Amino acid sequence: MADIVNASENAVIHIWLSLMGKPNYRISEMITSSCGGLRNAWDMSEKRHVPDEIQKNRRLAERFTDPSQRERALDIYRQCERKGIGAVFPDSDGYPDLLKEIINRPSVLYYAGRLPCDAGKDGYAMLSVVGSRRCTPYGRTNAYGISRELALAGIGIVSGMARGIDSEAHRGALSAGGYTLAVLGSGTDIIYPPENARLYSEILEKGCVISEYPPGTQPYRSNFPARNRIISGISAGTLVIEAARSSGAMITVDRAIEQNRNVYAVPGNITSESSQGCNSLIRSGVVCVTSHNDILADMNIESRERECGWINGLYGAEAACASAINRGYYTVNDIVRYADMSITDILSALTMLEIKCIVSKAEDGTYRLV
Amino acid sequence: MTAHINTFGLRGVNGFLVDAEINISKGLPYLDIIGMGNTAVRESAGRIRAAIENMGYDMPLGRITVNLAPAGVRKEGACYDLAIAMGILKCAGCDMPHSGRFGFIGELSLDGFLRPVRGVLSMVKEAARIGIRKCIVPVENADEAALIDSCEIYPVASVQEAVHTVCSFSDGSGEVRTPWKYSGGTRMRDMRGEARADFADVKGQEQAVRAAELAAAGGHNILFMGAPGCGKTMIATRMAGILPELTKEEALEVTPVYSVLNMPESASLITRPPFRTVYPDVTKAGLTGGGGTPVPGEISLAHKGILFLDELAEFGRNVIQCLRQPMETGAVSISRCGETVTFPAEFMLVAASNPCRCGNLFENGKCICTPFQAKEYLSRISRPVLDRIDIQVPVRRVDLENTESGHTGESSEAIRDRVIKARLIQSERYRNESVRLNGRLDGALVRKYCAVDAECERLLRICADREGISVRGYEKILKIARTAADLEGRRDITSKDIAEAVQYRFLDSYFQEAV
Numbered sequence: 001m002a003d004i005v006n007a008s009e010n011a012v013i014h015i016w017l018s019l020m021g022k023p024n025y026r027i028s029e030m031i032t033s034s035c036g037g038l039r040n041a042w043d044m045s046e047k048r049h050v051p052d053e054i055q056k057n058r059r060l061a062e063r064f065t066d067p068s069q070r071e072r073a074l075d076i077y078r079q080c081e082r083k084g085i086g087a088v089f090p091d092s093d094g095y096p097d098l099l100k101e102i103i104n105r106p107s108v109l110y111y112a113g114r115l116p117c118d119a120g121k122d123g124y125a126m127l128s129v130v131g132s133r134r135c136t137p138y139g140r141t142n143a144y145g146i147s148r149e150l151a152l153a154g155i156g157i158v159s160g161m162a163r164g165i166d167s168e169a170h171r172g173a174l175s176a177g178g179y180t181l182a183v184l185g186s187g188t189d190i191i192y193p194p195e196n197a198r199l200y201s202e203i204l205e206k207g208c209v210i211s212e213y214p215p216g217t218q219p220y221r222s223n224f225p226a227r228n229r230i231i232s233g234i235s236a237g238t239l240v241i242e243a244a245r246s247s248g249a250m251i252t253v254d255r256a257i258e259q260n261r262n263v264y265a266v267p268g269n270i271t272s273e274s275s276q277g278c279n280s281l282i283r284s285g286v287v288c289v290t291s292h293n294d295i296l297a298d299m300n301i302e303s304r305e306r307e308c309g310w311i312n313g314l315y316g317a318e319a320a321c322a323s324a325i326n327r328g329y330y331t332v333n334d335i336v337r338y339a340d341m342s343i344t345d346i347l348s349a350l351t352m353l354e355i356k357c358i359v360s361k362a363e364d365g366t367y368r369l370v
Numbered sequence: 371m372t373a374h375i376n377t378f379g380l381r382g383v384n385g386f387l388v389d390a391e392i393n394i395s396k397g398l399p400y401l402d403i404i405g406m407g408n409t410a411v412r413e414s415a416g417r418i419r420a421a422i423e424n425m426g427y428d429m430p431l432g433r434i435t436v437n438l439a440p441a442g443v444r445k446e447g448a449c450y451d452l453a454i455a456m457g458i459l460k461c462a463g464c465d466m467p468h469s470g471r472f473g474f475i476g477e478l479s480l481d482g483f484l485r486p487v488r489g490v491l492s493m494v495k496e497a498a499r500i501g502i503r504k505c506i507v508p509v510e511n512a513d514e515a516a517l518i519d520s521c522e523i524y525p526v527a528s529v530q531e532a533v534h535t536v537c538s539f540s541d542g543s544g545e546v547r548t549p550w551k552y553s554g555g556t557r558m559r560d561m562r563g564e565a566r567a568d569f570a571d572v573k574g575q576e577q578a579v580r581a582a583e584l585a586a587a588g589g590h591n592i593l594f595m596g597a598p599g600c601g602k603t604m605i606a607t608r609m610a611g612i613l614p615e616l617t618k619e620e621a622l623e624v625t626p627v628y629s630v631l632n633m634p635e636s637a638s639l640i641t642r643p644p645f646r647t648v649y650p651d652v653t654k655a656g657l658t659g660g661g662g663t664p665v666p667g668e669i670s671l672a673h674k675g676i677l678f679l680d681e682l683a684e685f686g687r688n689v690i691q692c693l694r695q696p697m698e699t700g701a702v703s704i705s706r707c708g709e710t711v712t713f714p715a716e717f718m719l720v721a722a723s724n725p726c727r728c729g730n731l732f733e734n735g736k737c738i739c740t741p742f743q744a745k746e747y748l749s750r751i752s753r754p755v756l757d758r759i760d761i762q763v764p765v766r767r768v769d770l771e772n773t774e775s776g777h778t779g780e781s782s783e784a785i786r787d788r789v790i791k792a793r794l795i796q797s798e799r800y801r802n803e804s805v806r807l808n809g810r811l812d813g814a815l816v817r818k819y820c821a822v823d824a825e826c827e828r829l830l831r832i833c834a835d836r837e838g839i840s841v842r843g844y845e846k847i848l849k850i851a852r853t854a855a856d857l858e859g860r861r862d863i864t865s866k867d868i869a870e871a872v873q874y875r876f877l878d879s880y881f882q883e884a885v
Contacts, residue, residue, distance in 0.1 A: 133741075134740060134741065136734065137734070138734075163741055164741070331577075331766055332576065332577040332873075333574055333575060333576050333577050333766065333768070336576045336577070337574070337576075343576045343577060343579075343580040344580065344854065344866070344870050345866075347577075347580070347869070347870040347873045348865075348866045348867075348868075348869030348870040348873075349869075350869075350873060351833070351868075351869035351870070351872045351873055352869055354836070355829075355832050355833065355836065364725075364731055364732045364734075364764070365732060365764035365876055366732075366734075
C-alpha cells in the first residue's frame with residue numbers, strides 16, 4: 001500500500017470492498033461502518049482483525065482477511081491506470097446523481113470516456129433507449145430516428161451496446177453529434193458483440209462506456225440482467241422501442257419502475273411478436289410514444305422544431321417517393337405502384353433522397369424516412 | 371503401296387485434321403492401327419474388316435498398317451472408321467483419284483453402313499478452314515454438317531455409297547451428286563424453352579424486371595435475392611426471352627459445343643441464346659468441363675447465353691470459385707495429362723439466392739434467423755465472384771391483391787426490342803474494341819467509354835463518401851449507368867442514370883455494414 005499515493009488509496013479500498021460480494025454496495029457499506037472507515041477496514045484486514053459484524057458471515061470474514069483479495073484490488077487498480085479506465089464511487093465526484101438514488105447501486109463504476117457530469121448532462125437529461133436484439137427494420141429505424149431527435153434536443157442516450165435496437169440508439173445519438181452512454185455487461189475494455197468495434201470507439205470518443213465489472217471481465221450471460229438496473233438507474237426515463245413479452249428490455253422496464261423512473265414505449269404492429277412487450281406496456285398505462293416530441297413533452301423539455309416540412313423542398317419524383325414512403329409504402333415496387341411513375345425515375349429519386357438524408361435504406365432493402 | 375485419306379479428330383470443341391496413312395506390305399494378313407488411338411480406335415480394325423467384306427469388297431491380303439497422323443496426339447472414338455476403310459480400299463486398287471479433295475467422317479457398323487458421330491460440326495468447320503471443300507458424313511449428321519456454308523456435304527449411308535460418290539467425281543460416268551442442303555430450317559429447335567413464358571406474367575415486381583432488362587441490355591451479371599416462392603426463378607428463366615437472337619457467327623460458336631456432347635440441340639443451328647440452369651449439387655467438372663478427355667461443362671453450354679445458378683449461397687465454395695477465370699476471360703482452360711483444352715465460356719451470370727437461412731429476411735418480420743446467421747448465410751458466397759456481379763436486387767413476395775389488380779407487366783417482346791436497340795448502340799460503340807457489351811468493360815475501357823460530366827462526378831463522389839464505395843464499385847455504377855443511358859438511346863450518361871445505378875449495389879452496402 002505504501003507505493004500508492006493517498007488519493008488513490010481510497011480507490012483501491014473501494015475496489016477491494018466491491019470484491020467482497022453482492023450486493024456490493026450494501027456489503028461495502030457494512031464493512032466500512034463496522035470498521036469505522038475505509039482506511040481502517042484495510043488495516044484491519046491486513047492485521048487479520050475481523051469485527052464482530054463481519055464475523056457473523058464466515059464466508060465474508062474469510063474473504064475479508066484473504067490477502068489475495070487485496071492483491072487483486074491493487075492489480076485491478078493498476079490495470080485501470082494502464083488502460084486509461086477511470087473508477088468512481090458513490091461518495092466521489094462524478095458518480096451519476098440519479099444512480100446514487102437506487103438501492104443496489106454499484107459500489108464502483110468503471111468508465112472510459114466522458115462521464116455524464118463532465119459532458120454537462122446533470123442526470124435528468126439522460127434517457128435510456130432499449131429493445132430487442134432481434135429487431136425488425138421498423139424498430140431499427142425508430143431506435144435510430146428517435147434517438148437522433150432526442151440527442152438533437154440535448155438529451156443523452158443510454159443503452160447497452162447490444163445488437164439491434166441498442167446499437168441503433170447509440171448510432172442515432174452519435175449521428176446527431178449528441179452524447180451517448182453505453183452500459184456494458186463486461187469490462188469496459190471488452191468489446192461485445194465484436195461487430196460493434198467501430199461503434200465502441202465512436203462512443204468512447206463522443207460519449208462514455210461504463211460498467212460495474214472490473215477491466216478484463218468477459219461478457220458472462222449472468223452479467224446482463226444485472227447491468228440493466230444501471231441502464232434504467234442512470235437515466236430519467238426508459239424508452240422501449242421493440243421488445244417481446246419476455247426479454248432483456250422488459251427486465252430493464254421492471255427495474256425502471258422499481259426505481260421510480262418514467263417508462264415510454266413505442267407501439268408496434270399487434271401481430272408482430274417483437275412488439276408484444278411494448279404494446280402490453282402501453283395497455284398497462286405507460287406513455288405511448290409516436291414521436292420524439294411525446295417524450296420531450298413528458299420530460300418538460302422544449303421540442304426543437306425541425307426545419308422545413310421536408311416535402312416542401314422537393315418536387316417531381318422525389319416528392320412522390322417521399323410521400324409514398326410517408327404513407328407506408330416502403331418497397332420500390334410499392335412506391336412505383338403508388339406514385340405511378342416509371343421505375344427509373346423512382347430509383348434515381350430514391351438515391352437523391354438518400355443523399356439529402358431524407359430517406360434511408362434499411363438492410364432489407366426497404367426505404368424509410370429519416 | 372500407301373494411301374492418304376483426310377479425316378478429323380476432336381480436341382475440346384475444335385476439330386483437327388488427321389491424315390490416315392495406309393500401307394500394305396507383304397506378310398501375314400493383319401490390320402494394325404497406330405497413332406495414339408484409344409480402345410475405340412484400336413477396335414475399329416474389327417469393324418472395318420467386317421464392313422469391307424460385307425459390302426462385297428475384298429479385304430486385301432497382307433500386312434496393313436494404318437497410321438493416324440499426327441501420331442503424337444491422342445485420338446478417341448470411332449469417327450475414323452470410314453476414312454480407314456476408304457484408305458484400305460484405295461490401297462487395294464479401288465480407283466479414287468479425287469479422294470484427296472474429300473474429308474471422311476463416320477463410324478462403321480459390321481454390315482458396312484454408317485453410324486452418326488459426335489462433333490461433326492467442329493470437324494467440318496475445321497475442314498472448311500484448311501481448304502477441304504467436300505466432306506462425306508453419315509446421313510444422320512448431314513444437317514449439322516451442312517451448317518457450314520463453305521463446305522459441300524455429301525451424306526452417305528454405307529461404304530459403298532461413299533466409294534460411288536467419290537468415284538462419280540472422277541470417272542465422269544454417272545451424274546455428279548449435288549451437295550446436301552441444310553434442311554434444319556423446318557425443325558429449328560426453340561432453345562428458349564422457357565421463353566414461351568413471358569414477362570407479361572410477372573406482376574408487381576417492377577424493380578426486379580427493370581434490373582433484368584438492364585442486365586440483358588448490357589450483359590451485366592445479376593443476382594436476385596428473396597424468399598422462396600417470391601419469383602426469383604420465374605424472372606430469371608424469362609431473361610432468355612429478352613436477349614436478342616444469336617448472329618450467324620455466334621451460332622456457329624455455340625452449336626459445336628452441343629455437337630461435341632452429342633446433344634439433340636445440335637441437329638440444327640442454335641439461334642437462340644442458350645439458357646442453362648445449374649443447381650448446387652453440380653460438381654466442378656460438371657460446371658466448367660472436364661473428364662479424361664475434356665468435354666465442355668455447363669458454363670460452355672451457356673456460351674453466348676445465360677448461366678443460371680439457382681441458390682447461389684448453397685453452392686460449394688470451390689465450385690463457385692472456378693467461375694472466376696471464365697467470368698474474366700470468357701473462356702475456360704482445362705488441363706489433363708499434359709494437354710490443355712480451351713472451351714468458350716462467355717456467359718451472362720444470372721443467380722438467385724435466399725437472403726438468409728430461413729429465406730424471409732426481406733419479408734417484414736418473418737425472419738427467424740439471428741442477425742449473425744443472416745449475415746453468415748450470404749457471406750458464404752465467394753466475394754471475388756460477388757464482386758463481378760454488377761446488379762444485385764432484392765425480390766419480395768407480392769401480395770395476392772397486387773397480382774390480381776390490373777397492373778400487367780410489360781411483354782417480353784417489348785422489352786426485347788429495347789434490349790436489341792441498346793445492344794446495337796453498344797456494338798457500334800465498341801466496334802474497335804475486344805468487348806461488345808457494357809458488362810464486359812473494365813478499367814481503362816470504363817474510363818474511356820463511361821466518361822461523365824462534372825455534375826455526375828459530384829453525385830458519384832457524394833455517394834462514394836456516404837457508402838464507402840470501392841474502385842470496383844465505382845466502375846460497376848458507371849457501367850450500369852452506361853447501359854441505362856443506352857437503353858434510352860442517349861449518348862451521354864446523366865446524373866439520373868448514375869442515381870439509378872447506385873440502387874443496384876444492394877449486397878455491397880449490406881456487407882459494408884457487416885464490417
